[in-house]
Amino acid sequence: MIMESTPQSLTxxxxxxxxxxxSRIGLTQELIVFLLAIALFTYFSLTLDNFLSSxxxxxxIRNVAMLGMLSLGMAVVVIGRGVDLSLVAVMAVSLTFSIxxxxxxxAFSAALVLGLALVIVVAIIMGFLIAYVEIPAIFATLAVSAxxxxxxxxxxxxxxxxNVPDNLDWFLFLGRGSFLGIPIPxxxxxxxxxxxxxFLRRTGFGRFIYAIGDNISTARITGIPVRPTIILQYVLxxxxxxxxxxxxxASVASMNMRMVNSTxxxxxxxxxxxxxxxxxxGRGGVRNVLVGTVLIGLLLNGMTILDFSYTVQNLxxxxxxxxxxxxxxxxxxxxxxxxxxxxx
Amino acid sequence: MTIVKYAAAAxxxxxxxxxxxHAQEGMVDELRQPTLESLAGKKxxxxxxxxxxxLPEGWAAIMQKEATRLGYTLDIRDANWSTDTGTRxxxxxxxxxxxxxxxxxxDVASYARTLKKAEDSGIKVIQVNMKSSYQTDAFVGADWFxxxxxxxxxxxxKCGKASGKSGKIALIQGPATAAxxxxxxxxxxxxxxxxxxxxxxxxxxxxxxxxxxRGIAQTVIQQNLDLCGIIGFxxxxxxxxxxxxxxxxxxxxxxxxxxxxxxxxxxVENGTFNEVISYDVEGQGRDLNNTIKVLLQSKEPAGALxxxxxxxxxxxxxxxxxINSCWDLDLLKK
Numbered sequence: 001m002i003m004e005s006t007p008q009s010l011t012x013x014x015x016x017x018x019x020x021x022x023s024r025i026g027l028t029q030e031l032i033v034f035l036l037a038i039a040l041f042t043y044f045s046l047t048l049d050n051f052l053s054s055x056x057x058x059x060x061i062r063n064v065a066m067l068g069m070l071s072l073g074m075a076v077v078v079i080g081r082g083v084d085l086s087l088v089a090v091m092a093v094s095l096t097f098s099i100x101x102x103x104x105x106x107a108f109s110a111a112l113v114l115g116l117a118l119v120i121v122v123a124i125i126m127g128f129l130i131a132y133v134e135i136p137a138i139f140a141t142l143a144v145s146a147x148x149x150x151x152x153x154x155x156x157x158x159x160x161x162x163n164v165p166d167n168l169d170w171f172l173f174l175g176r177g178s179f180l181g182i183p184i185p186x187x188x189x190x191x192x193x194x195x196x197x198x199f200l201r202r203t204g205f206g207r208f209i210y211a212i213g214d215n216i217s218t219a220r221i222t223g224i225p226v227r228p229t230i231i232l233q234y235v236l237x238x239x240x241x242x243x244x245x246x247x248x249x250a251s252v253a254s255m256n257m258r259m260v261n262s263t264x265x266x267x268x269x270x271x272x273x274x275x276x277x278x279x280x281x282g283r284g285g286v287r288n289v290l291v292g293t294v295l296i297g298l299l300l301n302g303m304t305i306l307d308f309s310y311t312v313q314n315l316x317x318x319x320x321x322x323x324x325x326x327x328x329x330x331x332x333x334x335x336x337x338x339x340x341x342x343x344x
Numbered sequence: 345m346t347i348v349k350y351a352a353a354a355x356x357x358x359x360x361x362x363x364x365x366h367a368q369e370g371m372v373d374e375l376r377q378p379t380l381e382s383l384a385g386k387k388x389x390x391x392x393x394x395x396x397x398x399l400p401e402g403w404a405a406i407m408q409k410e411a412t413r414l415g416y417t418l419d420i421r422d423a424n425w426s427t428d429t430g431t432r433x434x435x436x437x438x439x440x441x442x443x444x445x446x447x448x449x450x451d452v453a454s455y456a457r458t459l460k461k462a463e464d465s466g467i468k469v470i471q472v473n474m475k476s477s478y479q480t481d482a483f484v485g486a487d488w489f490x491x492x493x494x495x496x497x498x499x500x501x502k503c504g505k506a507s508g509k510s511g512k513i514a515l516i517q518g519p520a521t522a523a524x525x526x527x528x529x530x531x532x533x534x535x536x537x538x539x540x541x542x543x544x545x546x547x548x549x550x551x552x553x554x555x556x557x558r559g560i561a562q563t564v565i566q567q568n569l570d571l572c573g574i575i576g577f578x579x580x581x582x583x584x585x586x587x588x589x590x591x592x593x594x595x596x597x598x599x600x601x602x603x604x605x606x607x608x609x610x611x612v613e614n615g616t617f618n619e620v621i622s623y624d625v626e627g628q629g630r631d632l633n634n635t636i637k638v639l640l641q642s643k644e645p646a647g648a649l650x651x652x653x654x655x656x657x658x659x660x661x662x663x664x665x666x667i668n669s670c671w672d673l674d675l676l677k678k
Binding site for chain 2: 153185254262301
């Protein structure tokens with residue numbers, strides 16, 4: 001009886017809270033970022049030739065589809081008040097594993113299944129460490145990230161760039177093909193966003209994740225299977241990482257493990273936080289990820305067209321992000337409740 | 345008289361036979377033993393950017409073989425894509441006092457002071473492929489200026505006025521401060537100064553990453569529908585550039601450069617690249633070995649000799665490609 005009524009009561013309390021916040025604040029961070037994105041979009045449309053062409057808009061989204069997919073995975077975990085710093089390592093190493101197996105003569109489909117299996121095993125171990133051994137997520141995932149990367153570099157492959165075997169047109173189609181004039185990576189991003197939206201909003205497990213993120217003790221007392229749900233979060237984020245990896249590998253016909261050393265994981269975190277999913281958990285959803293991803297996509301695309309140097313691009317990107325956070329801090333000052341919940 | 349004659353004959357025979365015996369045993373090479381002795385037991389430390397891509401793997405395989413043959417040691421300290429780790433590895437190596445440090449710089453500035461410190465403490469330093477702004481005992485590696493010059497001249501031929509094309513080209517560089525980027529960029533702008541018909545519409549850094557290069561190339565191609573050519577700065581990264589060109593379905597001339605690993609030849613063969621300017625890792629490996637041997641034999645103190653061995657460029661295109669144009673890491677390690 002308790003189990004049945006839980007999601008219901010959580011939903012109502014959740015909406016009640018956000019409605020209260022909305023009336024008090026008016027401007028959520030999501031809205032600020034959305035307005036910023038609109039402003040940028042208008043500015044680029046007016047100042048850059050060809051920016052508004054449908055081909056460029058598709059390009060823009062296509063180039064951040066991978067980032068968006070990783071951010072979706074991260075969002076699920078962050079909503080459950082966790083964090084997954086192993087996403088990029090898991091993505092790079094699992095696909096490298098599949099590619100190495102394929103180069104050794106396995107059928108590529110079988111190699112992909114084995115790669116996905118590796119992801120799920122890693123996620124379950126990681127989830128176990130966090131849910132049952134109760135290691136803080138930030139440390140557990142950081143350690144697992146290092147272990148996975150070490151495995152990749154030390155055991156699975158000697159080189160960090162591994163090429164997909166020849167004649168795998170069906171796989172490359174995932175990165176290079178298009179359907180109804182829209183590139184496949186955008187379709188995959190859209191489908192996974194929709195699936196996660198439905199999962200988070202319409203299923204019991206999805207509501208459990210919000211409940212755990214909101215208040216883990218209450219969730220436990222209410223009878224929610226807290227620990228298995230936490231493991232499920234990490235499995236989901238791992239699967240998203242694998243999917244993002246497939247798109248990346250298919251786009252350039254190879255996988256580059258050096259990505260693990262890049263700032264990609266911070267970009268992922270920024271999309272999530274910028275979109276308005278607080279690190280304190282229990283808030284936000286797929287829409288926030290979409291808004292955050294679009295803003296980053298707009299910035300990258302516009303600055304590439306403007307031929308800004310890499311350093312200046314990073315400067316502009318960081319400044320815009322910082323501004324969004326400042327505006328958020330001014331409009332949504334921290335109260336006792338949020339500071340008690342704590343951020344990372 | 346006859347006795348004297350016999351004696352003389354015997355003496356001559358004796359001399360002759362001695363000579364013959366001498367010829368059978370050969371002559372002692374006075375240089376060989378001292379040379380071998382000056383090499384045996386010496387210590388060489390190699391600090392590559394990362395032991396995870398074709399160039400350092402290739403050099404290390406070739407250097408290791410020679411080290412084993414001649415009895416000196418080759419220690420590899422992996423910087424693992426981090427200037428900090430690299431600097432730590434160098435500092436650690438300096439305290440161990442090896443005879444030679446070989447270093448592949450990430451950029452022209454980061455290691456400069458540390459390299460000077462190494463020379464000051466009496467260790468000879470060889471820089472490979474990626475130069476620092478600080479000149480040490482030896483540099484062995486690609487002639488970035490020559491590569492940039494060649495690529496720019498080819499663009500003039502392929503995209504300039506005479507070709508009837510738009511003259512629009514794009515550059516996809518490595519990190520902005522890497523030797524490969526700064527010297528090549530300098531060569532390209534120098535060469536194109538006198539060619540108004542070539543216009544660089546975009547010059548962005550792909551940061552040695554193929555996904556980034558792909559994204560940039562796609563945006564630039566979309567933005568400049570009549571783009572004629574792209575000069576990429578590393579073949580491994582430009583696999584992404586080539587993918588974007590293929591995806592666009594356009595005829596864009598792509599010139600890139602790299603160590604001449606077999607993936608370069610495969611890229612030329614399947615049309616990803618039009619030309620690869622190879623700096624031939626096998627040749628560089630031999631140059632490295634020779635430089636190590638010269639410096640170990642030289643009585644000069646560290647920092648006294650300042651010389652460079654620039655690798656001759658090898659152009660790999662569909663027309664020039666032979667079965668020996670590229671090398672295979674697995675075979676190199678055997």
